[in-house]
Amino acid sequence: MLRSILPWLLLALALFSAYHVIKPMPAGLNLEGPLRNASHVEFLADRTYIDGEGERYIEQEIFDSVLSMIADARRLVLIDMFLFNDFQGEVAETHRALSWELTEALIAQKRQFPEMEIQVISDPLNSLYGGKPLPQFTQLAAAGIPVTLTDHTSLRDSNPLYSGFWRIFVRPFGNRTADTLANPFGEGRVSARSYLALLNFKANHRKVIIADSGNELGALVTSANPHDGSSAHSNVALRFTGGAAWDLLASEKAVLAFSGGLTPRIDLQPLMQPTASTNSGSAAQPSLQILTERAVERALLNLILQARAGESIDVAAFYLADRNIVNALKQAAERAVVVRVLLDPAKEAFGREKNGVPNRPVAHELDRAGVQVRWCATQGEQCHSKWLQYRDRQGNAAMLLGSSNLTRRNLRNYNLETVVLLRGPLAAETSATQALADGHTWFEEQWYNQDGRQFSTDYTTYADESRWHRILYRFMEFTGLSTF
Numbered sequence: 001m002l003r004s005i006l007p008w009l010l011l012a013l014a015l016f017s018a019y020h021v022i023k024p025m026p027a028g029l030n031l032e033g034p035l036r037n038a039s040h041v042e043f044l045a046d047r048t049y050i051d052g053e054g055e056r057y058i059e060q061e062i063f064d065s066v067l068s069m070i071a072d073a074r075r076l077v078l079i080d081m082f083l084f085n086d087f088q089g090e091v092a093e094t095h096r097a098l099s100w101e102l103t104e105a106l107i108a109q110k111r112q113f114p115e116m117e118i119q120v121i122s123d124p125l126n127s128l129y130g131g132k133p134l135p136q137f138t139q140l141a142a143a144g145i146p147v148t149l150t151d152h153t154s155l156r157d158s159n160p161l162y163s164g165f166w167r168i169f170v171r172p173f174g175n176r177t178a179d180t181l182a183n184p185f186g187e188g189r190v191s192a193r194s195y196l197a198l199l200n201f202k203a204n205h206r207k208v209i210i211a212d213s214g215n216e217l218g219a220l221v222t223s224a225n226p227h228d229g230s231s232a233h234s235n236v237a238l239r240f241t242g243g244a245a246w247d248l249l250a251s252e253k254a255v256l257a258f259s260g261g262l263t264p265r266i267d268l269q270p271l272m273q274p275t276a277s278t279n280s281g282s283a284a285q286p287s288l289q290i291l292t293e294r295a296v297e298r299a300l301l302n303l304i305l306q307a308r309a310g311e312s313i314d315v316a317a318f319y320l321a322d323r324n325i326v327n328a329l330k331q332a333a334e335r336a337v338v339v340r341v342l343l344d345p346a347k348e349a350f351g352r353e354k355n356g357v358p359n360r361p362v363a364h365e366l367d368r369a370g371v372q373v374r375w376c377a378t379q380g381e382q383c384h385s386k387w388l389q390y391r392d393r394q395g396n397a398a399m400l401l402g403s404s405n406l407t408r409r410n411l412r413n414y415n416l417e418t419v420v421l422l423r424g425p426l427a428a429e430t431s432a433t434q435a436l437a438d439g440h441t442w443f444e445e446q447w448y449n450q451d452g453r454q455f456s457t458d459y460t461t462y463a464d465e466s467r468w469h470r471i472l473y474r475f476m477e478f479t480g481l482s483t484f
Helices: 002-022 062-072 098-112 124-130 135-142 160-169 192-198 243-259 294-306 323-334 359-368 431-448 467-479
Strands: 039-050 056-059 076-081 117-122 147-149 207-213 216-222 235-241 287-292 312-317 338-343 372-376 386-391 396-402 418-425 456-458
Touching: 002 160, 039 062, 039 216, 039 431, 062 098, 062 207, 062 216, 062 235, 076 098, 076 243, 098 117, 098 135, 117 135, 117 243, 124 147, 124 192, 135 147, 147 243, 207 243, 216 243, 216 396, 216 418, 235 243, 235 396, 235 418, 235 431, 243 287, 243 418, 287 294, 294 323, 294 386, 294 396, 294 418, 312 323, 312 431, 323 338, 323 359, 338 359, 338 431, 359 372, 359 467, 386 431, 396 431, 418 431
Parallel strands: 076 117, 117 147, 312 338, 338 372
Antiparallel strands: 039 056, 039 235, 076 207, 207 216, 216 235, 287 418, 312 386, 372 456, 386 396, 396 418
């Protein structure tokens, strides 16, 4: 009997799994926002480098700016952050207790302005999917600040070989605290079901803050997490005000809607809101655009594919694996576009040794195609930026940055991601032009190790010609059986 029905059960499981790969996405995701006028724009960076004596130095701007936004707000603060915890891994990073700094700043602001609305959105990874309550979230809730953990089950499955099984045979039983297995990210122990949920390899990977300031709504989009173990990472961010901030708020309301959170109810009418007209996107007028999920990949491909001989594409990436992006960069080099790629060497993560996949196999492929590749000279921390800048021959530039790694999971409507795309002429005297120039300066200092600071090292330092690693990367990227 079992032998006769087993094929049908396996077929049903396969169809069920396939549906959750292609099912409709919740409303408001995969957003390609309108072009908005770019005003009050600021590029920010967290830099980690080595001096001539081999000592590591850390210079940070991003979360100092986040904390100042919270302190200036009087009506609304909405934060959506992927990693929001003090987990350290096998090797503690003692640089900065970012998760507690952010928690305490939010609570202090709520106490000073009780009518102010503050909301936090985050990923269920921080509570080990219900297996370990997070003290930061507990304290926020006790202070009247709701914390919404994103509903992963509403999202598409990037790991269908496993997730269909999990949805049927594991998810119905929920999760609870237990001491069955070691916490994979820090101290304590968790249930086996925390591990089983983790294997879905999906996330709300966004990293944004929205807050009022005076009579405007402002925002910051970044690659940085308020995670103690990540506090020494190199990251970038863009801070801005105006219509793009309102578009970002709308995209976050969509996450609250399908995750069961309360949408902001505070009266925002006193704030300046975007008009119906949007920026034309002309080269003479700087513009900002909010992009989420697969709209990020479409924008990246448009920037790379439009580049012509003598123009430049610069990329700084924590992970680079998406086949569409890799092929587009190779083709750009063939067109005599100057393509430079700065990658994290993927050698360690929180004390655990890594095998270099996917970056080293991809770097081998790019190097052979004529793309210039360098590695970040990391010493325990990670080169965590997700950044691209395109410069044309007419004196215009476009810069894209945010949460999205350049991988299938991050760019194909599986994870939740947010980036901002800034365009404008380099000759104009505007904050947008300054931000574009600051982004270029940041990459140049990383690439050339300016002022005696070592940010990067030659391609040959971590060159990897292993056929096995190339096969492993392609298999993991295609199937979704990977953490990248």
